[in-house]
Amino acid sequence: MGNGxxxxxxxxxxxxxxxxxxAAYRCCMDVIQLVPRLCFLHFPVGHAYLWxxxxxxxxxxxxxxxxxxxxxxxxxxxxYQPADLRRxxxxxxxxxxxxxxxxxxxxxxxxxxxxxxxAPFIRAQAAGPAPDxxxxxxxxxxxxxxxxxxxxxxxxxxDRELDDGDAAGFGDGxxxxxxxxxxxxxxxxxxxxxxxxxxxxxxxxSPAGQVMCGVxxxxxxxxxxSLQRLASFDIKVACFGHGEPLTDGAGAELQAAAxxxxxxxxxxxxxxxxxxx
Numbered sequence: 001m002g003n004g005x006x007x008x009x010x011x012x013x014x015x016x017x018x019x020x021x022x023a024a025y026r027c028c029m030d031v032i033q034l035v036p037r038l039c040f041l042h043f044p045v046g047h048a049y050l051w052x053x054x055x056x057x058x059x060x061x062x063x064x065x066x067x068x069x070x071x072x073x074x075x076x077x078x079x080y081q082p083a084d085l086r087r088x089x090x091x092x093x094x095x096x097x098x099x100x101x102x103x104x105x106x107x108x109x110x111x112x113x114x115x116x117x118x119a120p121f122i123r124a125q126a127a128g129p130a131p132d133x134x135x136x137x138x139x140x141x142x143x144x145x146x147x148x149x150x151x152x153x154x155x156x157x158x159d160r161e162l163d164d165g166d167a168a169g170f171g172d173g174x175x176x177x178x179x180x181x182x183x184x185x186x187x188x189x190x191x192x193x194x195x196x197x198x199x200x201x202x203x204x205x206s207p208a209g210q211v212m213c214g215v216x217x218x219x220x221x222x223x224x225x226s227l228q229r230l231a232s233f234d235i236k237v238a239c240f241g242h243g244e245p246l247t248d249g250a251g252a253e254l255q256a257a258a259x260x261x262x263x264x265x266x267x268x269x270x271x272x273x274x275x276x277x
Contacts, residue, residue: 205243
């Protein structure tokens, strides 16, 4: 204690493995266009998405702290400026989704939206609830958390608190869909005209490609009910917080995942998404 550096290096200048992994999470991102107006910002953990409307851009989640420069670079590569961002919508309070939100909210005229039930946790007015872990989730959760960057997230402001069914102001009629379970105020965003669903961590996709109920939930029964609800939506594209998005046939995949739900709404470890924080 006290003999290391601020970036996690030991006295001899060697960065521990977990610190190297945490640093890697902050400096790696791929940009993939999914459909003409939608880009997938692929982070090692906690994906984000960029949607384009005629009046400006909307960012769905932000990744970990330190991700803002990468997102700004992606915006510039797309032919825009960070000041063209008009909305930042946050699916839930976890740090791998709101980590860069405070910085990004300061780019210009950016409206920040989140569900009212997670708003106190996002603003750091209260501590967010811990997940109710199944026995098999415990070691996976501990491993994932050990690899994330240490330190608190700078809390962003929230300009508008959402309820279920509220208009989100982008995507030709996007609406907020309350999906509690992963967190109390988890929220998805449905674009009915485009049949696109931004899901956050309510649903995930494993490295093998299987769609499944999200893990590390505060209420597993609620999480299962939220998956059942989302499976009823008419969608073609599903954008997950963890796992690769689906750009065709997403509705059928969510329905199949809902049918596979076990009685306790847990998932077998082999189906766990990679880095599902």
